[in-house]
Amino acid sequence: MTVEGLIKEKIRQEGRVISDDILKVDSFLNHQIDPLLMLEIGKEFAHRFGGEGVTKVLTVEASGIAVALMTGLSLKVPVVFAKKKQPSTMGTDTYCGQVRSFTREEVIEIVVAGSYLGPTDRVLVIDDFLASGEAARGLLKIIEQAGATLVGFGTVIEKVFQSGGDFLREKGIRVESLVRIGSLAGGQIEFID
Amino acid sequence: MTVEGLIKEKIRQEGRVISDDILKVDSFLNHQIDPLLMLEIGKEFAHRFGGEGVTKVLTVEASGIAVALMTGLSLKVPVVFAKKKQPSTMGTDTYCGQVRSFTREEVIEIVVAGSYLGPTDRVLVIDDFLASGEAARGLLKIIEQAGATLVGFGTVIEKVFQSGGDFLREKGIRVESLVRIGSLAGGQIEFID
Numbered sequence: 001m002t003v004e005g006l007i008k009e010k011i012r013q014e015g016r017v018i019s020d021d022i023l024k025v026d027s028f029l030n031h032q033i034d035p036l037l038m039l040e041i042g043k044e045f046a047h048r049f050g051g052e053g054v055t056k057v058l059t060v061e062a063s064g065i066a067v068a069l070m071t072g073l074s075l076k077v078p079v080v081f082a083k084k085k086q087p088s089t090m091g092t093d094t095y096c097g098q099v100r101s102f103t104r105e106e107v108i109e110i111v112v113a114g115s116y117l118g119p120t121d122r123v124l125v126i127d128d129f130l131a132s133g134e135a136a137r138g139l140l141k142i143i144e145q146a147g148a149t150l151v152g153f154g155t156v157i158e159k160v161f162q163s164g165g166d167f168l169r170e171k172g173i174r175v176e177s178l179v180r181i182g183s184l185a186g187g188q189i190e191f192i193d
Numbered sequence: 194m195t196v197e198g199l200i201k202e203k204i205r206q207e208g209r210v211i212s213d214d215i216l217k218v219d220s221f222l223n224h225q226i227d228p229l230l231m232l233e234i235g236k237e238f239a240h241r242f243g244g245e246g247v248t249k250v251l252t253v254e255a256s257g258i259a260v261a262l263m264t265g266l267s268l269k270v271p272v273v274f275a276k277k278k279q280p281s282t283m284g285t286d287t288y289c290g291q292v293r294s295f296t297r298e299e300v301i302e303i304v305v306a307g308s309y310l311g312p313t314d315r316v317l318v319i320d321d322f323l324a325s326g327e328a329a330r331g332l333l334k335i336i337e338q339a340g341a342t343l344v345g346f347g348t349v350i351e352k353v354f355q356s357g358g359d360f361l362r363e364k365g366i367r368v369e370s371l372v373r374i375g376s377l378a379g380g381q382i383e384f385i386d
Contacts, residue, residue: 026306027308027309028271031273031274031276031305031306031309032271032272032273032306032308032309033258033262033265033271033272033273033274034271035262035263035265035266035269035270035271035272036266036269038262038266039266061254061255062254062255062258062274062276065226065255065258065259065262066258066262066272069226069228069231069258069259069262069263070228070262072226072228073228073229073231073232076228076229077228078221078225078226078227078228079225079226079228079259080224080225080226081224081226081255083224083255112224113219113224113225115220115225116220116224116225
């Protein structure tokens with residue numbers, strides 16, 4: 001079975017629709033994690049973006065880390081995760097973005113230390129979900145501040161009925177979603193092939 | 194070179210002593226991550242705890258995830274990361290612990306959903322650092338609430354001049370630290386062999 005097929009099967013078996021907007025897949029993706037599935041996902045992103053000369057994989061803590069790590073492993077490049085809120089040991093030379101969280105109803109600051117992204121970097125952004133694109137917006141701002149080149153955006157699950165994917169594609173950014181969901185209305189998960 | 198040797202070399206080359214208590218290794222362990230080194234670390238923990246019948250690897254977001262994921266990959270078991278603060282989608286059936294953070298000067302709540310730990314689980318706790326043992330205490334409380342069995346605690350770097358390691362060992366818990374640091378006084382990193 002393809003990795004896309006494996007993810008869909010997992011979503012069908014274990015996913016829970018919380019509302020018309022929210023699909024909970026925390027049994028394998030972002031609370032409990034299936035490491036073997038993550039490795040296959042990482043290999044798939046490495047395959048899709050393999051020709052892009054990626055030098056860094058960038059994500060945001062915490063739920064993006066597992067997928068990003070396996071992508072970095074497969075591409076043999078370092079992974080950087082943006083931290084939420086500035087830790088006191090981080091120093092002042094940082095890039096910052098803002099992320100609005102709909103599930104938590106708050107705006108948080110995300111930061112990357114200046115040493116780990118720069119003008120020579122070709123950055124692949126990886127995240128578990130692409131929904132309204134809030135995390136993506138924050139990460140784009142960080143890449144822009146670093147003067148780095150964005151080569152694309154890879155996400156495990158895209159909720160195409162939210163605006164994040166359109167926002168990125170309209171900017172000319174290459175978006176690769178392993179599984180695309182067209183609707184969660186009425187508790188039904190509708191995949192788009 | 195052994196994985197312990199690789200980590201020491203990285204610490205010597207890239208580690209920065211921020212104070213007598215704090216060693217910053219965010220170039221390869223907990224902000225930027227070296228995926229290949231993480232894989233070797235995961236294999237080493239899997240080797241050390243391989244005979245313990247581990248069913249789950251448990252850590253706390255965000256900096257423990259990379260090491261825990263590679264350990265879970267090598268042991269072929271799921272990884273669960275405790276979340277800081279209860280997300281609104283998590284539901285009410287949760288286990289909770291408290292973690293005091295010295296670097297951030299705050300107390301945070303960590304939670305694990307009830308579905309992902311239970312009485313039949315044999316849990317290996319993995320974290321990047323073992324210092325005062327605050328995260329370990331919070332995770333022990335969660336394991337206790339779940340009625341699960343703790344098989345041991347694996348950490349990449351133990352600061353033996355802080356009390357976390359003693360606290361765990363005095364409770365009879367098996368602690369495996371890949372690298373042990375005896376002192377950071379005067380900006381010097383002193384390894385214990």
